[in-house]
Amino acid sequence: MLTKALAAPNDLEAFWMPFTANRHFKAQPRLIARAEGMHYTLTDGRQLLDATAGLWCCNAGHARPRIVEAIQQQAAELDFAPAFQWGHPKAFELASRLANLFPADLDHAFFTNSGSESVDTALKIALAYQRAIGQGTRTRLIGRERGYHGVGFGGISVGGIAKNRMFFGSLLTGVDHLPHTLDMERNRFSRGLPEHGAELADVLERIVALHDASTIAAVIVEPVAGSIGVYPPPVGYLQRLREITRKHGILLIFDEVITAFGRLGTGSAAECFDVIPDIATTAKGLTSGTVPMGAVMVRKPVHDAIVHGAAAGGEKAIELFHGYTYSAHPLACAAALATLETYKEEGLFERAAELAPYWEERLHSLRDRRNVIDIRNIGLMGAVELAPRPGKPGERAYDAMLKACDKRLMIRITADTLAMSPPLIVTHEQIDRIVEVLGETIEEIE
Numbered sequence: 001m002l003t004k005a006l007a008a009p010n011d012l013e014a015f016w017m018p019f020t021a022n023r024h025f026k027a028q029p030r031l032i033a034r035a036e037g038m039h040y041t042l043t044d045g046r047q048l049l050d051a052t053a054g055l056w057c058c059n060a061g062h063a064r065p066r067i068v069e070a071i072q073q074q075a076a077e078l079d080f081a082p083a084f085q086w087g088h089p090k091a092f093e094l095a096s097r098l099a100n101l102f103p104a105d106l107d108h109a110f111f112t113n114s115g116s117e118s119v120d121t122a123l124k125i126a127l128a129y130q131r132a133i134g135q136g137t138r139t140r141l142i143g144r145e146r147g148y149h150g151v152g153f154g155g156i157s158v159g160g161i162a163k164n165r166m167f168f169g170s171l172l173t174g175v176d177h178l179p180h181t182l183d184m185e186r187n188r189f190s191r192g193l194p195e196h197g198a199e200l201a202d203v204l205e206r207i208v209a210l211h212d213a214s215t216i217a218a219v220i221v222e223p224v225a226g227s228i229g230v231y232p233p234p235v236g237y238l239q240r241l242r243e244i245t246r247k248h249g250i251l252l253i254f255d256e257v258i259t260a261f262g263r264l265g266t267g268s269a270a271e272c273f274d275v276i277p278d279i280a281t282t283a284k285g286l287t288s289g290t291v292p293m294g295a296v297m298v299r300k301p302v303h304d305a306i307v308h309g310a311a312a313g314g315e316k317a318i319e320l321f322h323g324y325t326y327s328a329h330p331l332a333c334a335a336a337l338a339t340l341e342t343y344k345e346e347g348l349f350e351r352a353a354e355l356a357p358y359w360e361e362r363l364h365s366l367r368d369r370r371n372v373i374d375i376r377n378i379g380l381m382g383a384v385e386l387a388p389r390p391g392k393p394g395e396r397a398y399d400a401m402l403k404a405c406d407k408r409l410m411i412r413i414t415a416d417t418l419a420m421s422p423p424l425i426v427t428h429e430q431i432d433r434i435v436e437v438l439g440e441t442i443e444e445i446e
């Protein structure tokens with residue numbers, strides 16, 4: 001009998017893999033058997049250094065004992081509890097912890113099971129809020145070009161990645177988009193926040209002029225665009241978005257699915273940039289990727305307008321007709337509490353902040369390598385953008401991912417950008433190793 005860790009299936013057909021080149025993968029599979037600390041082990045025994053925290057989520061690293069034990073104990077103690085009209089203690093404890101972690105009066109948590117569900121939830125809360133305060137004509141939602149907000153119909157409607165939208169019909173109506181903020185002409189090889197581009201937020205004024213503020217419910221942006229390949233916001237951009245949305249009675253939603261829980265060296269991007277949105281969506285790092293969970297953080301006035309406002313109905317009436325079977329799942333709550341405890345006990349957010357300058361320095365040492373056209377970084381996020389092969393967009397990065405895997409490094413790719421977001425427990429030596437392998441990889445691929 002094979003040992004459990006090395007057991008591998010011999011039929012890969014039935015599993016239709018998400019966001020994967022299924023045909024190529026199944027011809028040349030990469031199966032992961034185990035994870036511990038900063039490393040993955042493949043079924044063939046090879047060990048990979050994890051430069052991506054899984055999919056931007058395992059911020060505490062892998063198989064952390066406190067988190068593992070919490071999940072094990074919880075499964076034995078309370079496997080499931082209905083979240084509609086019932087509660088369990090850890091859900092309330094977790095919500096309170098999150099209310100403390102997020103700045104200002106982002107004091108209420110609505111639980112979901114993923115970033116996509118968090119985005120759907122946030123958009124629905126925004127619409128319900130506008131209606132609750134007598135602004136029911138405000139139904140438009142404004143996203144941004146190249147934004148990634150998951151794969152629900154709400155998320156792809158406000159999202160701005162053509163491939164994620166073009167196959168799926170007409171999407172939500174009444175959506176418009178701000179321009180994206182990547183400006184390589186002016187900002188190429190910026191370290192941290194790019195200097196130019198705050199004025200791109202002013203396009204919101206033109207969108208308001210076009211549709212009228214009375215039709216717009218909310219603007220949603222990633223404070224740092226992650227999935228598209230790490231676009232830190234231009235200096236002053238988020239502040240300007242905040243001013244314009246406030247002026248026009250439009251809610252500002254930060255999609256913090258990647259940026260929350262230490263990625264920027266703080267609990268949230270809201271804290272990092274000192275810009276307070278009305279709603280913040282989270283997932284991923286909330287449980288360090290161990291159990292699916294998201295949380296939507298909502299400012300008190302928004303929550304109160306819906307829950308305590310005139311439209312809420314009698315005390316026995318449900319205030320918001322929304323929720324998931326697995327909202328506040330006991331296993332997820334236990335995992336999240338243990339994760340937050342791990343972050344705190346090990347000072348991982350502070351650690352990320354301390355490592356960020358070194359990360360920046362090392363990453364930018366790659367700027368003169370072959371085909372490198374831009375490098376971007378903030379916190380413990382980084383991207384190396386390669387020139388695409390003529391007529392074959394994405395292939396150069398795809399080959400880089402395979403080559404890096406051969407060299408025992410896991411990276412992410414998006415179009416021709418290599419993206420890195422190591423667990424916050426990464427060491428200086430491991431950062432050196434990541435950059436060394438990246439450099440070799442870039443030189444060796446065509």
Ligand code: PXG
Nearest residue numbers: 055114115116148149150227255257258412
């Ligand atoms: N919003 C943002 C800002 C995200 O980054 C989602 C929503 C959706 O979350 P779920 O949990 O539904 O996937 C995300 C997720 C990548 C990559 O490598 C990025 C994400 C997910 C998977 C891969 O760029 N972002």
Ligand code: PLP
Nearest residue numbers: 112113117322323324325326327
């Ligand atoms: N579809 C059906 C038939 C259901 O009964 C439910 C939930 O009861 C759902 C979808 C939604 O599932 P979830 O609450 O896990 O999102």
